[in-house]
Amino acid sequence: MFVAGIDIGSTITKIVISNGMEVRAAMITPTGPEHRRLAFRVMDDALASCFLSFNEVEYIVATGYGRINVPFADQQVTEITCHMRGVHCLFPEVRTIIDIGGQDSKGIKIKDGKQVDFIMNDKCAAGTGRFFEVMTDVLGVKLEEIGPMSLKSEKPASISSLCTVFAEQEVYLRLSEGASVEDILAGLHKANASRIHSMIGKLRIEREVAMTGGGAKNIGLVKAMEDRIGFPIVVPPEPLITGALGAALIAREVAARLTPDQLREKKEKRRLEAVTFFDDPKPGKERLL
DSSP states (O other): OEEEEEEEOSSEEEEEEEETTEEEEEEEEEOOSOHHHHHHHHHHHHHHHTTOOGGGEEEEEEESTTGGGOTTOSEEOOHHHHHHHHHHHHOTTOOEEEEEOSSOEEEEEEETTEEEEEEEEOSOSTTSHHHHHHHHHHHTOOGGGHHHHHTTOSSOOOOOOOSHHHHHHHHHHHHHTTOOHHHHHHHHHHHHHHHHHHHHGGGOOOSSEEEESGGGGOHHHHHHHHHHHTSOOBOOSSTTSHHHHHHHHHHHHHHHHSOHHHHHHHHHHOOOOOOOTTOOOOTTOOOOO
């Protein structure tokens, strides 16, 4: 049984197509402003990559920031639930999840495979990918370089502010004082780890801990978090797709409970079309309802 999970995040969109527990396709692409057109393209590309037709997919679950903008999804599920399910599938022993996204960061507590609590920072760039994007522009380095560079530091610079605007000013001040880029990056990672730990700590962190999202691809942030909490963190092989994986797992469970007639009825109602709020209806194109 083929099912799909699509996770439209604020900066990255991910999709997983699976057959049972086997992942047949996984794709990652930047999120643009027109989510509905993007959702079509990502699904179409993922289907082509594993030689499937849209009608062969029995059930589709959408999650993430833009989940309501996937017109062909059979169901929408919150990203908290989907991240929890994806991580639990990969690491059944994990009790605490730290998810660092492009525009927010989250903490999720798990017990016996179920979500028991969560906390989210979605009001401030501190502790998110956006914070580091701004700082890389200031320092003139690439985003993928900041983790390895921070690990070369011998004396992390003091960064006291986590407001992106004031932290930027502090970075300029540290540069004027002669601090190296490596030391400034180490200071930024240390400060952000402290900020994230302060938020997640409200859930009472328990081992094992997993980190997901784009932040988990930053070895400097992972190391800073490990130093802060005092023990190792596990990271999925591809930390960006845990939400889409969890959505696909939920899709498989829901589809298994439906009868063949119910699945057929759902599939008859959905259409895989490139639609957008910004398109004017043209001959041969239906208006989006």
